[in-house]
Amino acid sequence: MSKRNLRAQAAWVIEQVIDNGQSLATCLPQAQSKLSKPQDKGILAEICYGVMRHLPVLDSQVLACLEKPLKGKKRIIHCLLLAGLYQLKHMRIKQHAVVTETVEATRQLKADGMSGLVNGILRRFCRELDSLQQQSFEDDSRKYLHPRWFIQRLRDAYPDNWQQILDANNQHPPLWLRNNPQHQSRDQYLTLLAEQGIAASAGNNANSLRLHQPMDVTQLPGFDNGAISVQDHSAQWSAYLLEPQAGERVLDACAAPGGKTCHLLETQPELTEVVALDIDDRRLARVQQNLDRIGLNATLIAGDGANPDSWWDGKPFDRILLDAPCSATGVIRRNPDSKWLRRNDDIAALAELQQQILHACWKMLKPGGTLVYATCSVLPEENVSQIKTFLQQQADAMLLTIAQDTPDNPGWQLLPQADGGDGFYYAKLQKQTVS
Known part of the structure; x- marks a missing residue:
């Protein structure tokens, strides 16, 4: 993509997410690299993240101003209007600047013929902004700014506080x-x-x-x-719960980007070895960068946690931290695009993968050793249900108490809090010797 103004960049990023299934983490840095001013990079990020937080409402309001939906090559103009409307409603930028710069973006997007449409719609938004701000919705997706399938899952799992979880997800993270x-x-x-x-x-x-x-x-x-x-407050509990001791060998499974690996070494600098495992060797480069910045050392291995035979040396670990791949529904406020990229059917597939990795890691744990299972999810299928199933299947697994653990409700579920930590789940297990 050629060098463009930041509104054109925003339209490109938004289109990549909502139409092409790319994540903000992937395409936003690409767009920011086209901008020279740090201030512009910050505004671009605010627009893109903001549109993802408010997407259902913005989308419905843009569509209401169009005679017919913009399709094909014109879809990027729809995304440009989303960016323009977000700025008018939620950012402290003068209206005339938003309109002027957004219209200019049509030319840089090689859509000069759409400049009149964009100008007319944005000026209409300016006139009707007060009524748009006061507009209320009965549709759940627009009312709570989340997909319907996720709202229903939260209602089922948290009948008393599902709305508070959604509200926390819509806030800027601390x-x-x-x-x-x-x-x-x-x-x-x-x-x-x-x-x-x-x-x-x-x-x-x-x-x-x-x-x-x-x-x-x-x-x-x-x-x-x-x-x-x-590092988020909730994520920091992993090292404390694992309680690594001097002289032990520890596995950090699914380690990238390395925050927990570093925290383990900071907490206990006299570990014999920390092995940081991740399936993506490119992500391990980020782990190494974090280790280098702090001045720490770990053994980095690119390998599949569900298939240790392909990389494990056969030496058991004293402790294992398994931060399992998950739906990331506890960190939506940090990754609002994930609301629209994740699908309801993904949860069952993730739960199956988590179970595979959990059983594989258990084989690498010493008798008497400790495993902490963690996810940044708020869904029981990935958390409580996983541990209940594992305890039923694994005779040598014993649940260690963290907070309010019970056999019927094992583990510790943290929910996102406006000024607190993200949504996270922990379960602490010890490997028993079975006679």
């Missing part, structure tokens, strides 16, 4: 950091932030802290040398 205790205590780092005028507060585990305002984390004191890292 920026959580993980303090490295090998550099300083969390209180010392909070003091350092306060001295630089950066407001932050402590979380409820040993090293988590939340910035009150988002910022470029590379500008944080100590970021370059690993004194601090970005």
